[in-house]
Each structure stands twice: as structure tokens, then as C-alpha cells.
Amino acid sequence: VDRDLCRNPDMSFRFIEDHRDAYPVRLMCAVLEVSPAGYYAWRDRPASQRTKSNATLLAAIRQAHHDSSGRYGSPRVHAVLRTQGRGASRGRIERMMRRHGIRAITAPPRRVRTTDSRHDLPIAPNLIARDFTAEAPNRVWLADITYIPTAEGWLYLAAVMDLFSRKIVGWAMRDHMQVELASAALTMAIQQQRPQAGLIHHSDRGVQYASHAYRDALTGAGIVASMSRKADCYDNAPMESFFHTLKTELVHHRDYQTRAEAQRDIFAFIEGFYNRTRLHSA
Incomplete structure (x- = not known):
């Protein structure tokens, strides 16, 4: 003892x-x-000042955790409370959350192949080389495709991320992952952001991104293509992180009966939470 x-x-x-x-x-x-x-x-003594302080802090922790729909762990709860002017240390918040069973929702990942690099289309050089920094918005974009299970079958999501803000600036959802899916996400990003010539667009070597139609769209907007090395997900790590967040904080806690139901939920997550209020660790 x-x-x-x-x-x-x-x-x-x-x-x-x-x-x-x-x-x-x-x-x-x-x-x-x-x-x-x-x-x-x-x-049985009257509550001490420390006890009162702990009760107030616990209420604030529960509120921050609730406001994130249970998605925030102690690091982001600490960041939220810090913006509110609360001086509690991260260690104290972590201990209190552990003591009261407050934890971020998580779930094991599931894997489906979304990249088909078995083609003879041109491959762009890797201009990023895992340097995931950008000096300003619309200097570097990342693109990728993932999947969401529903009772009707897979729903595929193509997304384009701005590396500087980590916001999803373009996205599209379809019941297939053909070139049109990726092109729709790119079109949305270009129309909304109107980037200047020279922006770097980084993706994997999938047939969608290497296709003539997609490369023509990049060239038409003055965007420079960049591609990861073969079968190396770490070359596009921020996009992998976004998809992991989407699934552990939302998809794995839903049982979608229709693709339309999943589309509404994912739209609300991206535009109502991820792009607007979620604290990004980067």
C-alpha cells in the first residue's frame, strides 16, 4: 500500500x-x-471546493462529449474545454472520463478493395512524398474512394480533401465506383473552390484517377496530377484518416437499410459536423 x-x-x-x-x-x-x-x-461532510470543481468539470466534459455525438475522446474534449476558458489539464480530464466511463465511440475497420491499379494507363509521379503540409488553401488536394455497407448493397463515396484545412471540398456518392463517381467529386471541388492553376491533386493509382476523362478534367482546370506509390496507403494518409474517422464515428454505429438513408447521414456528417465543427488533430 x-x-x-x-x-x-x-x-x-x-x-x-x-x-x-x-x-x-x-x-x-x-x-x-x-x-x-x-x-x-x-x-457526509458538505461538498468541498474541489468536489464542487470536479462536479462542474464533469458536467462540462459530458456536454462536450454529448455535443460530438460521443465521438470525442479526452484529447478533443480537452481542446473544447480549453476554448471555453477552462484550465483543467488533459491528464485530469482523461482520469475523470476514465473514472466515469466516458469514452469515444470506436469500431473495428472492415476492408474492401477500392483501388484497381492493374491497368496500362499513365501514372503520375509522386509529388507529395508524404509531406502532408500546405501553405494555404487550394494548394494541395487529396482524393480517394471508400465504401459504406447498406442492406441494398455497397454505397461508394469519393472525396476530395484540401490538405491545408483538412476539409472535404468535394464529394460524391453512387452505387458504383466507376470513373463518373470520382469525376463528380472533383467537379464539385473545382466549382466550389475555383482553384488557381498549379494546384497539386494527389491520389492512388486507381483506374478512376488514371482514366483519360479524369486526367482531362485535371488538365482543363490547370491542376497537376500526383499519385502514390503502388499499394502504399501511407502515401495518402490524411484521406485514410478521414475515412477511418467517418467509419468509426458514424458508419459502424449505423445499420443502413437503404443507400438513400446512408447518403443523408453521410451528408450531415461531412457538411454539418466534419467540415464545420470537428476538431482536427492535424
């Missing part, structure tokens, strides 16, 4: 209070050499 606990009755009583659901109170009192009567008297 920690000697500090035995020398400090308040610390002993706090330990007992924190662990009384796991161990008998009388057993802990005996081990820590304090009396059960002393513990219950301590527990």
Missing part, C-alpha cells in the same frame, strides 16, 4: 470513495488503516 495513503486520511478516504464499487469499504479501511466511521463521516 502507498505510504502516502496511510499517512493522509483524506487521500485514503478519496481512494476508498473512488473504488467502493470494486472493493468492500471495510476491507479497504482495514488495509489503509482508517476507520469505516471516519470514512462515512468524511463522505
Whole structure:
């Protein structure tokens, strides 16, 4: 037993209070050499300033966690509370969330092949080389495709990310992952952002991005193509991170009966949460 606990009755009583659901109170009192009567008297005292502070902080943590629909863990909850002017440390918030069972929703990933690089189309050089930084918006875009399961079959999502802001500036959803899917996401990004010539567009070597139609669209907008090395997902890590976030924070917690239902949910996630309010670790 920690000697500090035995020398400090308040610390002993706090330990007992924190662990009384796991161990008998009388057993802990005996081990820590304090009396059960002393513990219950301590527990019945008027709330201390620290207790009041903890209660206020816990309420703020629960609110931040609720506002993110359960998606935020301790690092982002800490960031939210810091913007509110609360000075609690990240360690204190982490301990309090763990003690009260407040955790970010997660789920194991599922894998489906969305990249078909078995083609003879031209391959662009890798201009990014895993340097995932940009000096301003619309200097570097990343593009990729993922899938969402529904009772009607797969729904495919093509997305274009601005590397500077990490926002999804273009996206499209279809029941297929042909060239038109990727082209629709690119068209949305170009129409909304109107980038200047010289922007770098980075993607994998999939047939959608290497196709003549897609390359013509890039050339027409003055956009320079860049492609990852073969079968290397780390060359497009920020997009992989976005898809992981989408699935662990939303898709894996839904049971979509129709593609239309999934489309509405994903639209709300991208435009209502991810692009507007989500705190990005980058």
C-alpha cells in the first residue's frame, strides 16, 4: 500500500470513495488503516471546493462529449474545454472520463478493395512524398474512394480533401465506383473552390484517377496530377484518416437499410459536423 495513503486520511478516504464499487469499504479501511466511521463521516461532510470543481468539470466534459455525438475522446474534449476558458489539464480530464466511463465511440475497420491499379494507363509521379503540409488553401488536394455497407448493397463515396484545412471540398456518392463517381467529386471541388492553376491533386493509382476523362478534367482546370506509390496507403494518409474517422464515428454505429438513408447521414456528417465543427488533430 502507498505510504502516502496511510499517512493522509483524506487521500485514503478519496481512494476508498473512488473504488467502493470494486472493493468492500471495510476491507479497504482495514488495509489503509482508517476507520469505516471516519470514512462515512468524511463522505457526509458538505461538498468541498474541489468536489464542487470536479462536479462542474464533469458536467462540462459530458456536454462536450454529448455535443460530438460521443465521438470525442479526452484529447478533443480537452481542446473544447480549453476554448471555453477552462484550465483543467488533459491528464485530469482523461482520469475523470476514465473514472466515469466516458469514452469515444470506436469500431473495428472492415476492408474492401477500392483501388484497381492493374491497368496500362499513365501514372503520375509522386509529388507529395508524404509531406502532408500546405501553405494555404487550394494548394494541395487529396482524393480517394471508400465504401459504406447498406442492406441494398455497397454505397461508394469519393472525396476530395484540401490538405491545408483538412476539409472535404468535394464529394460524391453512387452505387458504383466507376470513373463518373470520382469525376463528380472533383467537379464539385473545382466549382466550389475555383482553384488557381498549379494546384497539386494527389491520389492512388486507381483506374478512376488514371482514366483519360479524369486526367482531362485535371488538365482543363490547370491542376497537376500526383499519385502514390503502388499499394502504399501511407502515401495518402490524411484521406485514410478521414475515412477511418467517418467509419468509426458514424458508419459502424449505423445499420443502413437503404443507400438513400446512408447518403443523408453521410451528408450531415461531412457538411454539418466534419467540415464545420470537428476538431482536427492535424
